Amino acid sequence: MKKWNMIIDIEKCEDCNNCFLSCKDEHVENDWLPYSAAQPRHGQRWMNIMRKERGQYPLIDVAYRPTPCMHCDNAPCIKAAKDGAVYKRSDGIVIIDPVKARGQRSIVGACPYGAIWWNEEKEIPQKCTLCAHLLDQGWEKTRCVQACPTGALSIVKMHDNEMAELAKREKLDRLLDDMGTLPRVWYRNLYRFEKCFIAGSVAYEHDGITACAKGALVRLLKDASMLREAVTDSFGDFKFDGLDEDSGRYTLKTWFGEYKEKTVDVDLKLSLNVGVIRLSSQEK
Numbered sequence: 001m002k003k004w005n006m007i008i009d010i011e012k013c014e015d016c017n018n019c020f021l022s023c024k025d026e027h028v029e030n031d032w033l034p035y036s037a038a039q040p041r042h043g044q045r046w047m048n049i050m051r052k053e054r055g056q057y058p059l060i061d062v063a064y065r066p067t068p069c070m071h072c073d074n075a076p077c078i079k080a081a082k083d084g085a086v087y088k089r090s091d092g093i094v095i096i097d098p099v100k101a102r103g104q105r106s107i108v109g110a111c112p113y114g115a116i117w118w119n120e121e122k123e124i125p126q127k128c129t130l131c132a133h134l135l136d137q138g139w140e141k142t143r144c145v146q147a148c149p150t151g152a153l154s155i156v157k158m159h160d161n162e163m164a165e166l167a168k169r170e171k172l173d174r175l176l177d178d179m180g181t182l183p184r185v186w187y188r189n190l191y192r193f194e195k196c197f198i199a200g201s202v203a204y205e206h207d208g209i210t211a212c213a214k215g216a217l218v219r220l221l222k223d224a225s226m227l228r229e230a231v232t233d234s235f236g237d238f239k240f241d242g243l244d245e246d247s248g249r250y251t252l253k254t255w256f257g258e259y260k261e262k263t264v265d266v267d268l269k270l271s272l273n274v275g276v277i278r279l280s281s282q283e284k
């Protein structure tokens with residue numbers, strides 16, 4: 001049977017919050033029984049946009065990770081619920097029954113993704129339903145997907161083996177994949193959130209003037225083996241992205257025209273701007 005999956009492209013998210021607002025528009029003051037009771041106006045973020053800043057000025061970037069319920073196939077929230085208060089539909093969507101779940105606050109803490117919110121007034125746990133009430137009526141997109149202006153969000157309904165092939169082909173990742181929760185939400189370019197970079201600028205001195213070294217060759221080495229190489233842009237900047245945080249020592253080697261090779265050692269913990277690698281005229 002075909003099941004729903006969501007695909008989120010981190011590179012395309014601009015933190016406009018249209019997805020969050022369209023979710024509010026759909027669910028605040030609206031009961032969509034049997035799938036959800038109305039979402040409170042404040043305090044719940046069924047589509048929660050997390051933010052991450054990497055690097056140091058001026059080589060810095062910010063990424064945004066929209067984070068809804070993952071609709072896990074091996075969902076801890078289902079195991080934590082009593083009386084079948086949380087269940088999985090045959091199309092993959094995980095639903096918290098707003099009647100059966102009343103008073104079951106422990107369901108909130110069972111989610112490793114922080115995707116469940118407690119409604120103090122109604123005494124129920126609540127979360128994203130993947131707009132199940134709309135998909136049941138034949139809608140092909142959830143409200144958040146429909147509202148996203150950049151195409152960062154999409155949903156696809158396909159067989160699990162087809163989805164696995166798509167994920168492999170397009171290098172899609174899942175959050176906390178090693179926990180075995182089997183999320184149905186997939187991320188493109190998750191490295192922008194989970195990995196780090198080494199960046200810097202190369203400059204040279206000529207007749208007493210310091211200039212950007214456009215076209216300099218920079219190599220990244222680890223344990224004396226070359227990992228990657230980059231050519232600096234018009235500003236003399238380079239960037240090696242997708243490295244593991246806290247992954248130890250690296251060496252940068254820089255070449256530019258007739259200037260002598262320069263070596264910089266770094267100990268990588270988080271994304272790092274090594275600053276300006278200056279090739280002075282004395283090194284000609």
Ligand code: SF4
Binds near residue numbers: 112
């Ligand atoms: S993300 Fe959390 S709430 Fe959603 S199915 Fe998985 S465990 Fe349950």
Ligand code: SF4
Binds near residue numbers: 016
């Ligand atoms: S609507 Fe799209 S671009 Fe805007 S915050 Fe949501 S996912 Fe990001």
